[in-house]
Amino acid sequence: MTASGGLPNHESVARELRTVREKGLGALRRLKLTELHRVARQIDLTTTDAEPEPAAVEALVRQAVDHLDGGEFQEAAEYTFGLVGxxxxxxxxxxxxQAAKAANVQPETFRKxxxxxxxxxTAEAVLALCHDAAMRRAHLAMERRHPAESRLAVAWVERFEAYYRIWxxxxxLGADLRAALQTYQEEPADHLPWDPDSEEPFDPVREAQGYARSALHWYARFLLxxxxxxxxxxxxxxxxxxEVENDVRDAVxxxxxxxPINEENDSWLRRTLATRQLEEAxxxxxxxxxxxxxxxxxxIWQKFVLDGHEAEVDGDTSKxxxxxxxxxxxxxxxxxxxDWMKIADWYAPGQAPPRGVDGAGLYERLVSE
Known part of the structure; x- marks a missing residue:
């Protein structure tokens, strides 16, 4: 039985997974796993409408188990379905x-x-895989300017809102680090570069350190x-x-x-920013x-930025x-x-997204006026 929106029913998926657990992956060809085979088709693990492909159903179970939270729970799930060598x-x-051993309980306790x-x-993870596949199909339709289900289109907007909160x-962070490096290259002056009539001396080191401090604030906000x-x-x-997902995950x-900020210091930065009123700088x-x-x-952070400046002075920033x-x-x-530009209909296809100004750009504009 299939639920609304084309997703399988959780109960029927769980029932078939219980059959897989009992009979084992080696018996997949003999089992009638209608829902799991349908899901395998939905997430493009197979294209056949004929008899179920054991390899596709096994790949589906493996992907679903990989969606679990790791640790003892996932290890026990891998033994449960026979995914371990x-x-x-x-x-x-x-x-x-073996699953009970991985979970540090007795087999009978594990069974109950x-x-x-x-x-x-694992059944929930199967449903999540279906949802992800539907989202990607909607993304492709929107990218090609074809109609897409409105519910999934809204879901994409909500997901990108989360991405842009990190963006x-x-x-x-990148803009302030660039500004700090550029400001370190400036020469001291008797007046502010953007105000020749000022009597305040310009100290590029102090200005660069200000940009670096601001970058540390943005780094804390990024972590949060x-x-x-x-x-x-x-x-x-x-x-x-x-591929795009891997690239984004790797960039983060x-x-x-x-x-040079270790995990303990990352935690301090997150907690400190989160507990400040309105998370104000x-x-x-x-x-x-x-x-x-x-x-x-x-x-530590200021030295990190200064080391980058010294690398530029030495002419080698490769490391x-x-x-x-x-x-x-x-x-x-x-x-x-x-990725957002592929589905943002109010932009012309192929047009570059607008970029805001950064500290360095504003500084150059101010000095040149």
Missing amino acids: GTKFAPSTERRR GLEKDIIEQ TPAYA EVRRFMAKHGGLWLLSDT YRVGWHN ELFYRALESTADGEMIHA SQIHSTIQACDDYTSKVDA
């Missing part, structure tokens, strides 16, 4: 024994409790938005295809990897200045972590922009 043709009792949870959660701090995305969407990147990872800066952890993290961070920010924003 050497267990595909194992009897159901042996697979249950966790095994049922595994089957139901904003990623873009600002990624955490919120993980909480709301489970870290599931759903874009036009898996590289933003955090190419800097001013209060975040005060925390940097008034706490030992804040001062330490700020000093510069700050330049790699900027590139990762650019990769994230450009990949998300490109």
